[in-house]
Amino acid sequence: MVTNQTTYTVDDIRQMLYQVFDPEIPTISVVDLGVITNISVDDMGAVSVEMTPTFVGCPAIDVMKNGVIEVLQKNGIEHPKVTVSFDTPWDSNRVTEQGKKILKDFGLAPPPKYDLVFELDILHKVSCPFCDSENTVLQTPFGPTLCRSIHYCHNCSQAFEQFKPL
């Protein structure tokens, strides 16, 4: 049985995971992105982290998983159990408030909070991340990565991307 010298709390682990970033948007952490679905520490101090990808085919999830393992090991947790599953599926409401701010600072319109019923309005009514105007138009629901759509702002004449509501 492996025990760790230091026993961490769930909160300690969450703090560590703030240092693991999405490789495609390297300013947002896996915590703020909402891909960490569960953290647990058992009586023996063994650490388990559960994750889920934004999109099923997201190629970044393996990189993020390895990042999680690496940061936990750096903190002395030799054998963390990190699993990826769809038990708690990701949706865009899982992005934290701080995460939305980070996305906007990165130049991406954050996903709007929605009730998970897909209506075209939420794709069309998007605020420009540069000038906050709502005078924008959806150009295509598919962008440079699976999780982004492409829009155009008539106010500041700039194309921009949105982190898609899912």
Add this chain to the structure above:
Amino acid sequence: MNKEALKNLLYRMADDSLIIAHRNSEWTGLGPILEEDIAFSSIAQDKLGHALALYSLLHELGEADPDIIAFTRNEKQFFCAQLVEYPIGEYDFSLVRHFLFDTAEKIRYELLQQSSYEPLAKLAKKVSSEIKYHTFHAETWIKQLGSNGNEESKARIQSALNDVYPIAFSLFEKTSFEDAIVADGIFVGEETLQLRWVERVTSIVTASGLTLPSADYSVHYGGRNHYHTEYLQPLLDEMTVVFQIDPSAEW
């Protein structure tokens, strides 16, 4: 639960996703406009992800590793419907195939959220949330090129519909496991899926000023029972060429 029946359904769905992903990816760099190039490429990447997730479920049930399943079988071992095998043709053919295929996928995954096999029900919930973007894309263009288009665009979409609609029924071909799949509550069945699909497709096609041809359902059957078109094996040869150079390579 009848494990062989479950695996049969998973293989059919996974192979459909893998092969349509490959066909969609053939538009990368060739789309008629940049946005369509990106759309078909993105949808291809989603489909590949769905295929991997389904092959992973099969792996958990004792089948080989996902890469081995995807890259080492020949056409006689594939379960895909003939619809996904056809070459991309002109853009109108690919668009209409995308519309008919994804409409069926959307309904299939919605129904599978009730599956008695929990890992599949969970995956279905997740995949459904992505496929809505695929059907949104397809329906937008069917409408744009149909009732909102000009004579030429409308004629081309109608002609593609006449060709592809009969082939699309290959998606609903049953296998000898159908009764077990329905009895065990794994899936409500191909007949229910086909009925809902015809209803949905009819409503969009009619709203787009187009008409559906009559179709003899069974002409394009075969794929689910390993009888494929002449196009599948060349596709597999191309798809696996890098893997075959060194099957033991670490990626």
